[in-house]
Every structure is written in structure tokens, then in C-alpha cells.
Amino acid sequence: MHRGAGKALRYKRLSAALALILALAPLLAVLAATPTFTVTATLDKPAYYVGETPTLTVDIEWSDLSQNYTMKLVVLNSTGGEVATLDSAIEIPGATTAEGSTTKTYSLTASIFTAEVGEETYELRLIDTSSGLSVASASFTVRVKNEEITINVAWEDASGDRLVEPYETVEFKVFITWTFVNSSKTLALYADGQFVDNVDVSAGSGSAQKSYYTTFDSEGTHSITFRLEDSSGKVVAQKAVAVTVSRKITEKGASIIEQGIAWVKQNAIVVIILLGLVLIVLIVMRHR
Numbered sequence: 005m006h007r008g009a010g011k012a013l014r015y016k017r018l019s020a021a022l023a024l025i026l027a028l029a030p031l032l033a034v035l036a037a038t039p040t041f042t043v044t045a046t047l048d049k050p051a052y053y054v055g056e057t058p059t060l061t062v063d064i065e066w067s068d069l070s071q072n073y074t075m076k077l078v079v080l081n082s083t084g085g086e087v088a089t090l091d092s093a094i095e096i097p098g099a100t101t102a103e104g105s106t107t108k109t110y111s112l113t114a115s116i117f118t119a120e121v122g123e124e125t126y127e128l129r130l131i132d133t134s135s136g137l138s139v140a141s142a143s144f145t146v147r148v149k150n151e152e153i154t155i156n157v158a159w160e161d162a163s164g165d166r167l168v169e170p171y172e173t174v175e176f177k178v179f180i181t182w183t184f185v186n187s188s189k190t191l192a193l194y195a196d197g198q199f200v201d202n203v204d205v206s207a208g209s210g211s212a213q214k215s216y217y218t219t220f221d222s223e224g225t226h227s228i229t230f231r232l233e234d235s236s237g238k239v240v241a242q243k244a245v246a247v248t249v250s251r252k253i254t255e256k257g258a259s260i261i262e263q264g265i266a267w268v269k270q271n272a273i274v275v276i277i278l279l280g281l282v283l284i285v286l287i288v289m290r291h292r
């Protein structure tokens with residue numbers, strides 16, 4: 005009797021648990037089948053020059069779809085204003101492909117996205133065209149930079165001994181590098197006000213090298229300022245370099261004597277021992 009009652013209770017518990025699972029099953033199925041969309045936005049460069057056209061790569065992923073969707077992609081600025089529609093009809097084949105992804109690239113209009121220097125974060129929204137609902141979003145930041153032009157200078161003396169003597173020809177190698185230049189232009193390179201050459205600067209980034217040859221007629225430190233000017237005469241970059249000009253010691257006799265004195269000073273102990281030995285030999289020879 006007692007044993008039978010325990011068995012009945014166990015069955016009761018088991019059937020209650022089974023009923024709970026059956027009741028939850030449709031709910032779990034619905035949860036599992038909720039259509040999910042994700043979107044990511046990636047720019048092709050970390051920064052742009054004014055007027056450059058950025059390229060945005062958009063990845064759209066979806067899962068648990070059971071029908072087709074037509075989506076549009078819109079861009080909102082930081083204050084929530086819609087600034088661009090990148091795509092008005094992206095077909096998502098959910099009826100045949102429940103889970104999938106697609107990658108698209110778009111050119112962002114320069115007059116909207118890179119019109120001025122600064123940075124702005126935008127929101128990209130994936131919107132279901134039939135319901136008008138935003139199903140996924142991503143953010144991306146467009147940085148627009150001012151042009152940067154820099155000058156670096158290296159020098160080489162004609163004899164290659166790194167000692168610049170009076171009237172020795174010195175070559176100044178002028179390296180010009182630029183980034184974020186928004187349109188090609190020709191700049192003029194000057195060395196202390198003397199025209200050296202024109203430098204053709206291309207849009208975006210690049211580099212150029214120019215040489216300037218000169219001599220110095222006196223000893224001491226000489227400074228040369230290299231300057232790049234635009235067509236209106238505005239200085240866009242400059243760099244000053246200093247060179248020390250000195251005469252080399254060429255009198256060989258004096259040099260040998262100097263070297264001898266220096267050697268004796270450095271090897272005093274050896275010299276004293278040698279002199280001592282000579283003295284001992286002389287004394288020994290005398291007493292024979």
C-alpha cells in the first residue's frame with residue numbers, strides 16, 4: 005500500500021514536468037525563430053583630406069528568417085538628422101536562405117562627409133522597407149584632416165669625410181613629404197631666399213627629393229633655411245639646418261711630431277722600462 009502510493013506520486017510529478025515542457029515548447033520555438041539582423045560599417049582609411057571620397061564597407065548578417073525582406077540603408081549624423089541613403093533596396097532572401105550574409109561597398113559623398121576639417125560620428129541604420137522599422141545599426145567616425153607638409157634635410161660634403169671645409173661643395177638633400185593634401189599643386193623650394201626648384205605635390209600623400217649645392221667661404225657654423233611656398237607666396241613648410249665649417253690639419257710633419265708626443269704620453273711606463281733596460285745594458289757593458 006505504502007509503496008504503491010509513492011509510485012503514484014512519482015508519476016504525478018513526472019507528468020507535471022512533462023506538461024510544463026509541452027507548454028513551454030512553442031514559446032521556445034518562437035524565441036529561436038526570431039529574425040535577427042546585424043550590420044557592421046568599416047571605412048577604408050583612418051582619416052581623409054578635405055573633399056576626399058571615403059569608401060564604406062557594410063556587412064549585413066541575418067539568421068532565423070522565414071521570409072524575404074527588402075531593406076534600405078540610411079546614414080544619420082550625430083544630431084539624428086538623416087544625411088544620406090546609401091541603398092534603397094537590398095533584397096534579403098530569407099525565404100530560401102534563413103541564415104546568411106552580404107557585403108556591400110558605398111562611396112560616401114565628399115560634399116556631405118568630408119567637406120570640412122574635423123571628425124563626426126555617424127549612425128548607419130538598416131531599415132525594413134515594409135514595416136519602416138530599424139532592424140540593426142552601426143556607427144562609424146569620419147575624420148577629416150588638414151594638409152601636413154614637412155621638410156627634412158641631410159647633407160653630404162664632396163670628399164665624403166663629414167668635414168666641411170671652406171670652399172668644399174656641400175650637397176643638401178631636401179626630402180619633402182606630405183599627407184592630407186586635398187588637391188595637386190606646385191610649390192617653390194627656396195634655400196635662404198634663393199630659388200632651388202619647383203615641387204609637384206599630388207593630392208593625398210606623397211614625397212619628393214630635391215638637391216641644393218653650395219659652398220661656404222669661411223670657418224664657423226653656417227645655417228641655411230629651406231622654405232616651401234605656395235603660388236600665393238605663403239610659407240607652407242620650412243626647416244633650418246646648421247653646418248660647421250672647419251679646416252683640416254694638413255701639415256704632415258707637425259702631425260707626426262704631435263702623434264709621437266701623444267704616444268709617449270700614453271705609453272709612459274713602457275718608455276721608462278725601455279730606458280731602464282738600455283741603462284742596465286750600458287752599465288753591464290761598462291763593467292766588463
Ligand SMILES: [Ca+2]
Nearest residue numbers: 161163165167
Ligand atoms: Ca670634406
